[in-house]
Amino acid sequence: xxxxxxxxxxxxxxxxxxxxxxxxxxxxxxxxxxxxxxxxxxxxxxxxxxxxxxxxxxxxxxxxxxxxxxxxxxxxxxxxxxxxxxxxxxxxxxxxxxxxxxxxxxxxxxxxxxxxxxxxxxxxxxxxxxxxxxxxxxxxxxxxxxxxxxxxxxxxxxxxxxxxxxxxxxxxxxxxxx
Amino acid sequence: xxxxxxxxxxxxxxxxxxxxxxxxxxxxxxxxxxxxxxxxxxxxxxxxxxxxxxxxxxxxxxxxxxxxxxxxxxxxxxxxxxxxxxxxxxxxxxxxxxxxxxxxxxxxxxxxxxxxxxxxxxxxxxxxxxxxxxxxxxxxxxxxxxxxxxxxxxxxxxxxxxxxxxxxxxxxxxxxxxxxxxxxxxxxxxxxxxxxxxxxxxxxxxxxxxxxxxxxxxxxxxxxxxxxxxxxxxxxxxxxxxxxxxxxxxxxxxxxxxxxxxxxxxxxxxxxxxxxxxxxxxxxxxxxxxxxxxxxxxxxxxxxxxxxxxxxxxxxxxxxxxxxxxxxxxxxxxxxxxxxxxxxxxxxxxxx
Amino acid sequence: xxxxxxxxxxxxxxxxxxxxxxxxxxxxxxxxxxxxxxxxxxxxxxxxxxxxxxxxxxxxxxxxxxxxxxxxxxxxxxxxxxxxxxxxxxxxxxxxxxxxxxxxxxxxxxxxxxxxxxxxxxxxxxxxxxxxxxxxxxxxxxxxxxxxxxxxxxxxxxxxxxxxxxxxxxxxxxxxxxxxxxxxxxxxxxxxxxxxxxxxxxxxxxxxxxxxxxxxxxxxxxxxxxxxxxxxxxxxxxxxxxxxxxxxxx
Numbered sequence: 001x002x003x004x005x006x007x008x009x010x011x012x013x014x015x016x017x018x019x020x021x022x023x024x025x026x027x028x029x030x031x032x033x034x035x036x037x038x039x040x041x042x043x044x045x046x047x048x049x050x051x052x053x054x055x056x057x058x059x060x061x062x063x064x065x066x067x068x069x070x071x072x073x074x075x076x077x078x079x080x081x082x083x084x085x086x087x088x089x090x091x092x093x094x095x096x097x098x099x100x101x102x103x104x105x106x107x108x109x110x111x112x113x114x115x116x117x118x119x120x121x122x123x124x125x126x127x128x129x130x131x132x133x134x135x136x137x138x139x140x141x142x143x144x145x146x147x148x149x150x151x152x153x154x155x156x157x158x159x160x161x162x163x164x165x166x167x168x169x170x171x172x173x174x175x176x177x178x
Numbered sequence: 179x180x181x182x183x184x185x186x187x188x189x190x191x192x193x194x195x196x197x198x199x200x201x202x203x204x205x206x207x208x209x210x211x212x213x214x215x216x217x218x219x220x221x222x223x224x225x226x227x228x229x230x231x232x233x234x235x236x237x238x239x240x241x242x243x244x245x246x247x248x249x250x251x252x253x254x255x256x257x258x259x260x261x262x263x264x265x266x267x268x269x270x271x272x273x274x275x276x277x278x279x280x281x282x283x284x285x286x287x288x289x290x291x292x293x294x295x296x297x298x299x300x301x302x303x304x305x306x307x308x309x310x311x312x313x314x315x316x317x318x319x320x321x322x323x324x325x326x327x328x329x330x331x332x333x334x335x336x337x338x339x340x341x342x343x344x345x346x347x348x349x350x351x352x353x354x355x356x357x358x359x360x361x362x363x364x365x366x367x368x369x370x371x372x373x374x375x376x377x378x379x380x381x382x383x384x385x386x387x388x389x390x391x392x393x394x395x396x397x398x399x400x401x402x403x404x405x406x407x408x409x410x411x412x413x414x415x416x417x418x419x420x421x422x423x424x425x426x427x428x429x430x431x432x433x434x435x436x437x438x439x440x441x442x443x444x445x446x447x448x449x450x451x452x453x454x455x456x457x458x459x460x461x462x463x464x465x466x467x468x469x470x471x472x473x474x475x476x477x478x479x480x481x482x483x484x485x486x487x488x489x490x491x492x493x494x495x496x497x498x499x500x501x502x503x504x505x506x507x508x509x510x511x512x513x514x515x516x517x518x519x520x521x522x523x524x525x526x527x528x529x530x
Numbered sequence: 531x532x533x534x535x536x537x538x539x540x541x542x543x544x545x546x547x548x549x550x551x552x553x554x555x556x557x558x559x560x561x562x563x564x565x566x567x568x569x570x571x572x573x574x575x576x577x578x579x580x581x582x583x584x585x586x587x588x589x590x591x592x593x594x595x596x597x598x599x600x601x602x603x604x605x606x607x608x609x610x611x612x613x614x615x616x617x618x619x620x621x622x623x624x625x626x627x628x629x630x631x632x633x634x635x636x637x638x639x640x641x642x643x644x645x646x647x648x649x650x651x652x653x654x655x656x657x658x659x660x661x662x663x664x665x666x667x668x669x670x671x672x673x674x675x676x677x678x679x680x681x682x683x684x685x686x687x688x689x690x691x692x693x694x695x696x697x698x699x700x701x702x703x704x705x706x707x708x709x710x711x712x713x714x715x716x717x718x719x720x721x722x723x724x725x726x727x728x729x730x731x732x733x734x735x736x737x738x739x740x741x742x743x744x745x746x747x748x749x750x751x752x753x754x755x756x757x758x759x760x761x762x763x764x765x766x767x768x769x770x771x772x773x774x775x776x777x778x779x780x
Contacts, residue, residue, distance in 0.1 A: 244608020374593035376573035
């Protein structure tokens, strides 16, 4: 894996973009890497879309703002439009094809459409399409191991919601199978 | 196993404040520090403390003044425009020798400016956080972990010297999540025999006051305070030396911009340029001695800030015989490592 | 010989700096007596304002904190929240409370902050030399209303008790005067109640006291008492404006 690794996760408020980023960041922490997580904030959030950037590195991270991501997880169309041009050549895009009909419009990156919202409804995983996409990202990038992600989910899910842990793991596995 | 947790900078500050034995928070909403208020409003009432959303930053800082007078650890938090309003209370706290913590999660200015991160409040924090002859302790951490660490030191020294302390962060440090571990440390709060917590019939009344109608009395009081400032300057400046031992190009940067500068230094080293950095952790007291030592063998000196150049004036004052270059971005723009590397390269062949 | 009257221990022996005929001295005395009579002296902090009574911290024989101009209710809030079982009162003039400190007094009242506020209304800025205050009467001549307060340009006097009594957080609001002995007795009764309310944790209590300023009014002390009665009282009627206990709300 590359020395540094960065991801942007973006979607509507409530789709779990920030949580997905937190799970990814925890994976980096568990793997012993330098990590940072940085959200959109202020009026940028008022438009209904949220995003965060996560970075891993072997040396201390400078600015936590991700401007050239290796990977983009786009959960809705505005997010794809906003960030697609920032993805580095050779980078990867995971998008929710249930909600996004537009084309990525680039041939120097790999695009992985996942009908995540549809699948989450069909498979009894309502509300965690984001985690299905995370599973797909894990499969396509190998940025960490399944064991690490499992532990990262455990750390990210608040105590009072721990009953949702198994749900999340099933969503990861589903994403990895696609 | 790694015991660290991921936490937003603002929430980490709030938790550190609580762990430092401060259960009274007085604030007013302003971006990018709102997570501090939110965290405090959730935790403090359940700990028997006070979360009070004041009617203004002015009221909030004066509540801090009152709580500090009563002898407890207390805190207020804001961002740049709100800190301007708090300068009244900070000056009164200095004039009345009251300890307390003021958090500034900086954003760009002047005016309403921007909510993006900035370091343009250096002058305000270090030179004139209020009217009059005064100083406050100013801590400028550059990681979420260090924000936690300095909260404890800031409270301790503020109590010890009866001088208010400021934690000067910015939108980057406040908003970002990084791994953090809280020190396994119980707060050690000194007795405050001067507090206005009731005479209990055991002592003469205490008066907390900053008014001296006789000029010579005020002069004596200010001079006494400056003796304490001198002790702080002699004993409590803090800085990090990063690859300064053999540095030809010495960068001076603090807070968020020092993170980016470190990346640029590593890149320069990979290209054979011996770059290093002196990073002030305390902005007042400014780490003059550490800077002098670090600059001794450096051929060139470059100060990097997210402002039009404020700390650079202190760098020049500390190194009067040296040419000190400056590179900055302002208005909420964060410099890139590449931009800074270009500056380092331009100086890399420079002579002393 | 039997002692029938003694100076209260609630005041220090420092000579007051107030002008001849000024009623601050009387008000200090009855406030200090109230604190002592309720047995609160050892756990009370006075919060002094900016204005003529800025030096009140030298006169009240108890802990005291001097506050920035208008901020006394915020400072008192900080003390009270830190030490909820202690007693805190602010002592504020009309410029301090009704001009620069309007936000602080309104919000302390609105929060139902369990403090006692002694509001001295003499319709003028005294310490700075007699400028127009928010409570200056229409037509009243001051240094900064040399032709008399022109309500067209300077607006109207502010009735603080009436204003605050609309707030649910206020437990008690009464306007009194210290121009006659019976009125001084009534004023002390109101002050006692305002402190007792705090002891009983009933919330925000304010006593507005109509006071004189012979120096800046340009009147003799006796004339000043007449001015208070004839000019101020009709505009600022005495009485209880809010007593949550009795359901009084004017």
